[in-house]
Amino acid sequence: MVYHKTEKVLEKQQSRKRKILNAARELLAEKEMGNASIKAIAKKAGIATGTFYLYFRDKDALIDTMLKEIYKELLDLIKKERAPYTNGFDKLEATMKACINMFMSKKNLARILLDLTPQNNAVFNTKFSDIINDLIRLTKIDLDELIEQKLIPEQDTQVSATAFVGAFREVILAWINSDEPLDAEIAYQTIINFNLRGLGKS
């Protein structure tokens, strides 16, 4: 005999999975990431440690799901912000602004996506570097287009895109980790200018 879950139970389970993911996000975003043990995550989510394994096969599965989710949120926002533009520079700038806005308002996401003090978790590191590489890949597409349109000089766009993302990441990270809120408006314009000039925007 098989029992069927009621709507109420399904909702409760979904909510629990959500709570686990949120707890993991919060704990992973903290300065001392060592605290993101299964026990701590379960506690923060308000469940017993064993319960965790009813929702995720193992810790790797959680990390994987969480990173995919966060990255998707970022890409969705970027897509939305870029939509109004056709000019290559505008699109790049919109991308940067979308990232800045998201990371400023959700610092925990930024710490997880950009920070360089990763976990002693193989899956985390792999996934993480996949994401950075994907951001570089997307940037490269824009750069190739800009060259196509002769808006920037010929260059190794793989390298440029890597530099572009690296510069951006480092600045956002410094931003997030600094206590004194630097002058956002100036810093903001500085990194955007740096990157666009770096490409050779004439």
Place this chain on the structure above:
Amino acid sequence: MVYHKTEKVLEKQQSRKRKILNAARELLAEKEMGNASIKAIAKKAGIATGTFYLYFRDKDALIDTMLKEIYKELLDLIKKERAPYTNGFDKLEATMKACINMFMSKKNLARILLDLTPQNNAVFNTKFSDIINDLIRLTKIDLDELIEQKLIPEQDTQVSATAFVGAFREVILAWINSDEPLDAEIAYQTIINFNLRGLGKS
């Protein structure tokens, strides 16, 4: 009664400390850094695990010493390479070339200084970010000088320096971790150009 160490013993001890540090360097630079356990380090250094603790208070002390040492080597090289130049741009370029050369010839150093470390070692991460911040600080000094000389436009040099280092790091890292040796000469020139243009070199 206190015995006095002979020269021979002192030398042997120095050599052992050296061996431990070298073993740690090599193991930490490997892709799978998980292998850098005290046991593995001791084994590679040719000593018993317990002996390690006669040379370093604990693992943190080892990491600390090692990072300081590597960073000093890098700074010494940079200093030497910059010596011939007085022009700000030349100095910056010399710095980048020094870094590239060092990192290319000693990939293990680069991995340790620039790469993500799956070590959940608090000391490692702290030290590591200290080093990056110091590199940014040194770069900022150069940028302020360039502005002073009106060679680049006014800008938030803290942010620019951060972007500069971030771009550079990301490119070197991609370089190191890629298997196919991309065209060094082009990549090399691309990142240098990106950064100098980014600053607004006219």
Place this chain on the structure above:
DNA sequence: ACATAAATTGAACCAATATTCATTTTATCT
């Protein structure tokens, strides 16, 4: 309300690794 499926619990288990310490080996001094 009863029987059984499903979900939950948290203590126990296990693996990995840093650190200690009783014992052994080597070095120093008379």
Place this chain on the structure above:
DNA sequence: AGATAAAATGAATATTGGTTCAATTTATGT
């Protein structure tokens, strides 16, 4: 060479954190 200080050893210990599972609680269907 004998006595003892110093160094070295590696098995034992401690700790941390992921995972399992027998026991308990809750949900479902008659």
